[in-house]
Amino acid sequence: MSQEAYKVWECQVCGFVYDEAQGWPDEDIAPGTRWDEIPDDWSCPDCGAAKADFVMVETSRV
Amino acid sequence: MSERGSNAWPARFAKPEHTVIVGTGIAGATAALTLRTEGYQGRITLVGAEAEVPYRRPPLSKEVLRGTVKGERIRLKPDTYWSEHAIELRTGTTVAAVDTGAASVTLADGEVLGYRNLVLATGSSPRELPEAVGVPGVHYLRSLRSATTLAAALAGRGPVTVIGGGLVGLEIAASARALGCAVSVLEAADRPMSRVLPAWLADPLSALHWDRGVEIHTGVTVARIEHHPRRGGCTVSASNGRAWSAATVVAAVGTVPDTGLAQAAGLLVADGIVVDEYGRTSASGVFAAGDAANLPDMLHGGRRRGEHWNEAMEQGAAVATTIAGVLTPYPRLPWSWSDQHGVTIQVCGRPDLATEHEVHGDPEARDASVVFRRLGRVVGVVAMSRPAEFRALRQLALAAEGGR
Numbered sequence: 001m002s003q004e005a006y007k008v009w010e011c012q013v014c015g016f017v018y019d020e021a022q023g024w025p026d027e028d029i030a031p032g033t034r035w036d037e038i039p040d041d042w043s044c045p046d047c048g049a050a051k052a053d054f055v056m057v058e059t060s061r062v
Numbered sequence: 063m064s065e066r067g068s069n070a071w072p073a074r075f076a077k078p079e080h081t082v083i084v085g086t087g088i089a090g091a092t093a094a095l096t097l098r099t100e101g102y103q104g105r106i107t108l109v110g111a112e113a114e115v116p117y118r119r120p121p122l123s124k125e126v127l128r129g130t131v132k133g134e135r136i137r138l139k140p141d142t143y144w145s146e147h148a149i150e151l152r153t154g155t156t157v158a159a160v161d162t163g164a165a166s167v168t169l170a171d172g173e174v175l176g177y178r179n180l181v182l183a184t185g186s187s188p189r190e191l192p193e194a195v196g197v198p199g200v201h202y203l204r205s206l207r208s209a210t211t212l213a214a215a216l217a218g219r220g221p222v223t224v225i226g227g228g229l230v231g232l233e234i235a236a237s238a239r240a241l242g243c244a245v246s247v248l249e250a251a252d253r254p255m256s257r258v259l260p261a262w263l264a265d266p267l268s269a270l271h272w273d274r275g276v277e278i279h280t281g282v283t284v285a286r287i288e289h290h291p292r293r294g295g296c297t298v299s300a301s302n303g304r305a306w307s308a309a310t311v312v313a314a315v316g317t318v319p320d321t322g323l324a325q326a327a328g329l330l331v332a333d334g335i336v337v338d339e340y341g342r343t344s345a346s347g348v349f350a351a352g353d354a355a356n357l358p359d360m361l362h363g364g365r366r367r368g369e370h371w372n373e374a375m376e377q378g379a380a381v382a383t384t385i386a387g388v389l390t391p392y393p394r395l396p397w398s399w400s401d402q403h404g405v406t407i408q409v410c411g412r413p414d415l416a417t418e419h420e421v422h423g424d425p426e427a428r429d430a431s432v433v434f435r436r437l438g439r440v441v442g443v444v445a446m447s448r449p450a451e452f453r454a455l456r457q458l459a460l461a462a463e464g465g466r
Contacts, residue, residue: 015118047399048406048449
């Protein structure tokens with residue numbers, strides 16, 4: 001498969017996890033939305049931290 | 063460390079480069095992680111009394127109580143991370159004493175660890191409600207263990223009385239309500255979150271709680287708590303004669319800093335371990351960070367103690383950077399957040415000092431940002447559901463003050 005695997009991003013402030021595979025339907029971010037495609041002024045849904053406060057994590061999905 | 067020439071440190075300072083961090087909460091854990099990311103080459107020992115590897119506390123009052131996340135999902139890092147980064151993590155380990163003269167700590171089992179630098183990140187404990195002393199069945203929330211115990215009680219779906227309408231009390235109330243419990247919050251002040259918000263911002267949040275079925279009773283002073291051994295639960299009686307019976311009672315009435323170790327070591331302690339703006343205590347090579355530290359408020363004057371997650375994290379990072387060689391002050395304008403019924407509330411600074419304010423949006427609809435000023439100077443920012451504005455306004459406040 002040429003399709004790159006979905007990545008998981010974690011808010012370094014509160015630990016909220018954004019999984020590209022699942023998106024964030026609460027804010028109309030469709031499943032499969034890549035991190036790069038999310039607007040830069042997007043905020044963590046839990047604590048309000050900036051998109052820049054997220055880091056990519058290698059984590060097991062549950 | 064190797065021997066040096068005549069310009070070397072005096073022999074008594076020529077200890078191996080070793081940083082001991084007491085406390086595995088977010089301040090201590092962040093200090094350990096940051097030492098490594100800052101390139102610190104010495105030995106790092108992270109010691110904590112809690113049995114668990116470092117974990118995130120904010121979800122305790124929310125997802126953990128609601129049962130939507132398991133304990134292992136709130137771990138700060140994977141279990142192997144610590145050893146992979148040469149951080150000696152010693153959980154379930156109590157420090158019995160600190161000897162600042164010998165620059166060593168003694169563990170409960172008698173082992174002695176010498177240090178070059180010591181970070182006391184001992185945290186805080188829930189303030190005990192005097193009326194609850196000796197009454198079985200009154201819950202407090204601080205640790206994962208206490209959250210798990212409370213979650214099991216809430217799972218019975220019985221009525222809940224929360225004593226204390228601060229951020230933690232209201233988050234517990236919202237979580238219990240989401241589980242289907244009937245919830246009453248008893249607050250001594252005239253409004254919830256009185257330490258953080260003025261009445262005109264607290265009222266719309268009170269209304270939100272009432273809309274969602276959480277009763278908030280203000281001006282209530284608890285006079286007595288009775289436990290009912292046979293039918294279970296407790297009755298909380300107020301000095302005005304009202305009483306609330308509940309299956310589960312939770313007290314969330316603030317915190318007290320854990321300063322016993324510091325005090326016994328002879329460090330200066332006054333509502334927390336007294337530090338300067340770089341986290342330095344009264345003893346050489348000894349720092350304090352997080353809830354246990356009492357620091358100068360460089361923006362507003364006086365001294366204060368942080369009690370919020372982000373501030374503890376930022377202090378842990380700053381103190382580690384200082385130890386690694388770059389003197390770094392504690393943040394001047396820390397911020398905090400709360401999540402209640404899905405509304406994100408963010409606060410920084412001291413809104414209580416304000417003489418004027420400027421509102422953007424609609425506080426009644428819980429969709430607003432507010433800048434608080436005192437004689438023209440920004441002293442605080444509060445936002446509800448407006449995180450991007452909050453970030454911008456906070457940066458503006460910092461730029462105006464020349465702070466970081």
